[in-house]
Amino acid sequence: MSSAQWKAVPARDVQVVTSCEVRQRFRNCGQPGIAICQYCGQSFCAQHGARLADGQEICSRSTCQRKKADLERHFAYKEGVGRRNEERRCGEADCDEWPGGQCSKCGGLFCPRHLEQREVEQRRSATTTRVRGSLCRHCRKRRNLWSQV
Numbered sequence: 001m002s003s004a005q006w007k008a009v010p011a012r013d014v015q016v017v018t019s020c021e022v023r024q025r026f027r028n029c030g031q032p033g034i035a036i037c038q039y040c041g042q043s044f045c046a047q048h049g050a051r052l053a054d055g056q057e058i059c060s061r062s063t064c065q066r067k068k069a070d071l072e073r074h075f076a077y078k079e080g081v082g083r084r085n086e087e088r089r090c091g092e093a094d095c096d097e098w099p100g101g102q103c104s105k106c107g108g109l110f111c112p113r114h115l116e117q118r119e120v121e122q123r124r125s126a127t128t129t130r131v132r133g134s135l136c137r138h139c140r141k142r143r144n145l146w147s148q149v
């Protein structure tokens with residue numbers, strides 16, 4: 001076998017499914033992995049995660065399951081905000097103010113009262129920079145979860 005086939009690649013570029021890395025009490029599960037979790041980047045076995053029909057691959061770790069549930073909620077939220085914005089209302093439920101600004105995370109339009117200036121991370125290729133941005137209440141609440149690995 002020629003050595004060229006073994007050229008080192010950065011670990012994050014190529015992910016290989018290894019044995020299941022989900023922790024069980026004091027050690028990893030270790031059963032044959034079936035896929036790599038799209039959130040934590042770890043291999044999981046058939047018992048510790050699922051490959052969904054829409055192509056998502058998510059392990060059973062509670063943080064990853066919470067991210068999955070959060071994304072479903074988030075899409076529903078964005079739909080609701082979009083509908084309210086079409087009627088020229090603030091994206092916050094029960095607020096009929098004229099929207100004056102945009103949330104830098106979800107892109108929804110909100111009145112000044114329902115937007116807060118915060119530092120937000122902006123990811124451009126490999127670097128993450130912190131900039132001032134406006135966030136709606138929903139997106140502020142989501143940040144804790146998504147900062148967890």
Ligand SMILES: [Zn+2]
Pocket residue numbers: 037038039040041042058059060061064
């Ligand atoms: Zn995971």
Ligand SMILES: [Zn+2]
Pocket residue numbers: 020021022029030031044045046047048
């Ligand atoms: Zn497992």
Ligand SMILES: [Zn+2]
Pocket residue numbers: 103104105106107108135136137138139
């Ligand atoms: Zn938002």
Ligand SMILES: [Zn+2]
Pocket residue numbers: 090091092095096097110111112113114
């Ligand atoms: Zn409002």
